[in-house]
Amino acid sequence: MVDKVLRIALVPSYSFAGENFGDGSLYATALILMEYFKKCIASTKYTSVDYFFEMKPAEVTNDDLVCYMLANQNRSIVAKKAPGQAIGGSGSTFYSKVDSAVISEIYIDTTAGDGNRYKLVANIIFHELMHNRLDAGPTIWLNVHNVVNGVLTTSKPITSYMDMSAADAAAMRRGLTHPRKQYTGGM
Numbered sequence: 001m002v003d004k005v006l007r008i009a010l011v012p013s014y015s016f017a018g019e020n021f022g023d024g025s026l027y028a029t030a031l032i033l034m035e036y037f038k039k040c041i042a043s044t045k046y047t048s049v050d051y052f053f054e055m056k057p058a059e060v061t062n063d064d065l066v067c068y069m070l071a072n073q074n075r076s077i078v079a080k081k082a083p084g085q086a087i088g089g090s091g092s093t094f095y096s097k098v099d100s101a102v103i104s105e106i107y108i109d110t111t112a113g114d115g116n117r118y119k120l121v122a123n124i125i126f127h128e129l130m131h132n133r134l135d136a137g138p139t140i141w142l143n144v145h146n147v148v149n150g151v152l153t154t155s156k157p158i159t160s161y162m163d164m165s166a167a168d169a170a171a172m173r174r175g176l177t178h179p180r181k182q183y184t185g186g187m
């Protein structure tokens with residue numbers, strides 16, 4: 001069997017000191033995401049999962065996932081690409097028709113002060129990456145806000161108390177079978 005790595009590109013675009021979320025925090029968040037995604041890649045074409053903080057735009061394929069980590073909503077790439085588009089409280093995912101690509105982003109300031117901030121950031125990223133593959137146009141495979149037994153698949157605010165459920169993993173697994181062009185303009 002040929003090795004196929006699911007590559008998660010996290011793009012930290014904020015001041016580490018200003019947001020009090022630096023290298024160690026990013027690493028802790030990435031490890032939680034790895035635990036989640038290891039459970040999601042079963043029975044997919046992916047044989048392993050890895051994370052990257054400095055992937056180059058030219059390296060990104062439709063089989064990868066990209067999430068921008070922005071300081072706050074004012075830095076939203078989605079808002080710039082789609083003026084008037086309502087953005088989410090802690091993150092947004094949007095299909096840019098101009099780019100024919102999906103943009104996933106989270107706002108790191110909204111997680112400040114949480115008792116388990118690494119987990120909260122990981123949970124928000126995971127939620128946005130489910131939108132990325134499942135219901136941010138052009139094709140809707142599954143409504144991420146309406147999944148039976150979903151925990152991170154919810155329309156409720158994401159918290160650090162939430163843990164990926166089997167239903168969440170199944171949803172992401174389904175998403176992983178649908179490659180989607182990732183927006184690389186902010187990398």
Ligand SMILES: [Zn+2]
Pocket residue numbers: 127131144145154155
């Ligand atoms: Zn959502």
